[in-house]
Structures are given as structure tokens and as C-alpha cells.
Amino acid sequence: MSSISTTSVRFPNLAKPTKLGALSLRNRTIMASMARNRAVPASFPSDAMATFYAQRAGPSGAGLVLTDATMVSPQGTEWGTSPGLWTEEHAKAWKKVTDAVHQQGGLIMVQLYHVGRCGHPDMPIHKLSGQPLWAPSAIAARGGQFRDLPGEPGYPTPTPIPDxxxxxxxxxxxxxxxxxxxxxxxELHCANGYLVDQFLSDTANFRTDKWGGSVENRVRFGLEAVRRLIEVWGADRVGAKVSPAGGYNDSYHTTPESRVETYKTFITELDALNLAYIQIAGYNAWGDPKHGGVPQGYPHDMIETYGPLIKKSKLIVNQDYDGESAEKVVKEGKAEAVVFARNYIANPDYYKRIEEGIPLNASHMETWYPTGTNLGVGYTDYPFAPEVLA
Structure with missing residues (x-):
């Protein structure tokens, strides 16, 4: 359990231990999945990643750590140094990370995904698959910028997935x-315009088979993917992340009504599987591409709209929370725990800092993604609170 006394903290409800399925969390702060592009050599977790996750999993850090979105195959890649998990060699590289986290007494779950139409067939890792760029339908996402490729191209038109x-x-x-x-x-990544989200969308999925058309058909792929994870792990060690507000990676629906109906159906069916948790991410204005100056997302109250549908799984929430707002949502019983993203980039001991009122480190966006060989810059070099206070 946490080394911070629950009787002397600013946010006692965040400090309370809890359970998400089979997982016993020592506090109710969770570090979000954040792409940091440190899998070097390409797709293999680096030593720097082991250090980074272990730093944030210690007694002063998160009750649960979620990894970078991790590719299930070379065909489903977006960037050259995103981590993968499709070979035993990948598993061995990840074992260094999980061992480091467990040595700190922490918990770590891997977020699995496939990018679908958000990839590019000219990416070197994608070429290893020998497959075209696959998506539900031959509809390109607007925008994109593949900085690793000459000319920094945008999203190409994908090939419909045959099966x-x-x-x-x-x-x-x-x-x-x-x-x-x-x-x-x-955790299954069903959010942010990637493959599962593309199947859910009535503007990215025009299939006429059992995987498209009606709401019931469009939610099928995501539900089947979750069931595949359950078959291996059991439902009490499986989570799912959804982003009903959309916007990111050109994720949108024809109407707000279509969006809400689709996600109400999907979340209801996910909950019926009795998962460890369902993570609902709110609207991200920063990540909404605003094509033609018009935002593609649909901001609405995630908890009010979808929270009542979650009866068997635990609800965890993710939307620019700070200590005060996170304490409130947990105290009111609206969420079991709260997911924090950018604050955990710059503050390995973010939990300790908010509980003890210690000022936060500033996050330097220019170092979020490495441009050289020193993977630790802007990654593992942020100071812990004692160093700052000294």
C-alpha cells in the first residue's frame, strides 16, 4: 500500500486503496498510456522505458501504470519507435520493464492496439508485414504527418480488411x-481514431458484411477483440479505453445522435463482459485536428451520458483532471479512479506531489519525442520532489 498516510493527505479519497478486477491498487491515480517513442531499436522496449515506468510506479507514484499504446503486429504501426508485442523477443524486452515496475511494488498493464488507417505502408516496420495498409473501408483519414518519411506525407487511402x-x-x-x-x-485501445474506433464510426466503416452497417455490426469488432483478450487473461485482468467525444485522428460520426447511440451500445456490451474497468476519455480539444477550422469532436458529459450504463465493470475517467477535480469525482462515487496523462510525464511522483501540495515540474513539450540518441532527455531526467525541495 501507499507509503503516504491517508490521514495527512489533501485528497483522502484518491489515497484510498481500491480494486479493479483482480488488481489491488494502493491509490486511485493511474498513469495514462502516452506515446513517447522510446522503443529503440525499432519496436523493442528500451532500458530507458524500464527506468521511466519504474520511476512512476514507486510508492510516491501511480496506483497503476498503463504502457504506451503497443502494436499487435508490424502491419498496425504508426511511428518507427512505437513499442510492439508480436514476438517472444518483444516479450523478453518488455520483461525488463515489468520487472523494474514490480521491484517498485507497482502494477503495470499493457495497452494493445492496431492503428488501421492511421498508419502508412511506406513505414519501414509496416513493410515487414508484407501487407497493405488495412482499415474497415477504403476511406482515408484527413490530416496526418509522417515525420519519419520523406516529404512528411499525410494519411493514405487504406485497403479494406478482407477478413x-x-x-x-x-x-x-x-x-x-x-x-x-x-x-x-x-487494456484494449478502442479510442482516438485507431482501428477499433474506425469500426465504430459510421463515416470510416462502410462495410456491408457483419462488421459494418448497423450499430450492432459496427461494435462487433471491438467486442470480439475484447473477448479475445478475456480468453487469454480472464475478464478481471482486462480493461478497455473508449473516447466517445472523438476528434483525434479524424474520428467523428455523421451526427451527435449517431455517436451517442453507438457508444451507448458499445459501452453497455463491454460492461456485460464484467471487465476490470472501462476507461472513458473525455473530449481532447488539443488533439482535435479541426479540419477546415471546424472541430470534429463532440464535447459532452462523459460521466452523465455513459456512467449509468456501467454496472458490472469499474469506471475510470480521463479528462484533464487535477487533484481537486479528481478527488471530487471519486468522493461523489462517479468514478473508481482517475487517469492522469501529461502531469505524469514531468512528475514521476505526481501522486505524492498533489497529496502533499508540492509544486509540479514543468513539462517540456519539445522533448516529448526524442530527436537524438539520448532517450532519457525529457523522459527519465525529471526530478523527484525531494530534489526540488532541497
Missing amino acids: PTVILDEFTHAAKMAILAGFDGV
């Missing part, structure tokens, strides 16, 4: 590799 069960098989395999890697559970 989606091929990718479901990849999720099954990645889940098995996650056991070898020593993770405490797995």
Missing part, C-alpha cells in the same frame, strides 16, 4: 505474449 478475424488472431497472440512479458493485465 477482420486475421487481426483478431493478432490480438490473441499479443495477449499471450503479454503473459510472457510479465504484465499484470491488458
Whole structure:
């Protein structure tokens, strides 16, 4: 449990231990999945990643750590140094990370995903797959900028996936590799305009088979992917992340009504699987591309709209929370725990800092993604509170 006394903290409800399925968290702060592009050599977790996650999993850090979004195959990649988990060699590299976290007494789950139309067939890792760029339908996302490729191209038009069960098989395999890697559970990335989200969308999915058309068909792929993870791990060690507000990666629906109906159906069906948790991410104005000056997302109250649908799984929430707002949502019983993103980039001991009122480190966006060989800059070099106070 936490080394910080629950009787002397600013936010006692965040300090209370809790359970998400089979996982016992020592506090109710969770570090979000954040792409940091430190998998060097390409797709293999680096030593710097082991240090980074261990720093944030210690007694002064998060009750649960979620990894970078992790590819289930080379075909489903977006950037050259995103981590993967499709071979036993990947699992061995990840084992260094999970061992480091467990040595700190922490918990770590891997977030699995496939980018679908958000990838590019000219990316070197993608070429290893020998496959075209796959998505539900031949509809390109607008925008994009592949900085690793000459000319920094945008999103190309994908090829419709002939048989989606091929990718479901990849999720099954990645889940098995996650056991070898020593993770405490797995989360399915159903958010942010990536493959599962593309199947959910009535503007990205024009299929006429059982994987498209009606709401019931469009939610099928995501539900089947979650079931694949459950078959390997059991429902009490599986989570799912959704972003009903959309916007990121050209994620949108024809109407707000279509969006809400789709996600109400999807979340209801996810909850019926009795997952460890369902993570609902709110509207991200910073990540909404605003095509033509018009935002693509649909801001609405995530907890009010979808919270009552979650009866068997635990609800965790993610939307620019700070200590005060997180304490309030947990105290009121609206969420079991709160997911924090950018504040955990610059503050490995973010939990300790908000509980004890210690000033936060400033986050330097220019170092979020490495441009050289020193992977620790802006990653593992942020000071802990005692260094700052000294």
C-alpha cells in the first residue's frame, strides 16, 4: 500500500486503496498510456522505458501504470519507435520493464492496439508485414504527418480488411505474449481514431458484411477483440479505453445522435463482459485536428451520458483532471479512479506531489519525442520532489 498516510493527505479519497478486477491498487491515480517513442531499436522496449515506468510506479507514484499504446503486429504501426508485442523477443524486452515496475511494488498493464488507417505502408516496420495498409473501408483519414518519411506525407487511402478475424488472431497472440512479458493485465485501445474506433464510426466503416452497417455490426469488432483478450487473461485482468467525444485522428460520426447511440451500445456490451474497468476519455480539444477550422469532436458529459450504463465493470475517467477535480469525482462515487496523462510525464511522483501540495515540474513539450540518441532527455531526467525541495 501507499507509503503516504491517508490521514495527512489533501485528497483522502484518491489515497484510498481500491480494486479493479483482480488488481489491488494502493491509490486511485493511474498513469495514462502516452506515446513517447522510446522503443529503440525499432519496436523493442528500451532500458530507458524500464527506468521511466519504474520511476512512476514507486510508492510516491501511480496506483497503476498503463504502457504506451503497443502494436499487435508490424502491419498496425504508426511511428518507427512505437513499442510492439508480436514476438517472444518483444516479450523478453518488455520483461525488463515489468520487472523494474514490480521491484517498485507497482502494477503495470499493457495497452494493445492496431492503428488501421492511421498508419502508412511506406513505414519501414509496416513493410515487414508484407501487407497493405488495412482499415474497415477504403476511406482515408484527413490530416496526418509522417515525420519519419520523406516529404512528411499525410494519411493514405487504406485497403479494406478482407477478413477482420486475421487481426483478431493478432490480438490473441499479443495477449499471450503479454503473459510472457510479465504484465499484470491488458487494456484494449478502442479510442482516438485507431482501428477499433474506425469500426465504430459510421463515416470510416462502410462495410456491408457483419462488421459494418448497423450499430450492432459496427461494435462487433471491438467486442470480439475484447473477448479475445478475456480468453487469454480472464475478464478481471482486462480493461478497455473508449473516447466517445472523438476528434483525434479524424474520428467523428455523421451526427451527435449517431455517436451517442453507438457508444451507448458499445459501452453497455463491454460492461456485460464484467471487465476490470472501462476507461472513458473525455473530449481532447488539443488533439482535435479541426479540419477546415471546424472541430470534429463532440464535447459532452462523459460521466452523465455513459456512467449509468456501467454496472458490472469499474469506471475510470480521463479528462484533464487535477487533484481537486479528481478527488471530487471519486468522493461523489462517479468514478473508481482517475487517469492522469501529461502531469505524469514531468512528475514521476505526481501522486505524492498533489497529496502533499508540492509544486509540479514543468513539462517540456519539445522533448516529448526524442530527436537524438539520448532517450532519457525529457523522459527519465525529471526530478523527484525531494530534489526540488532541497
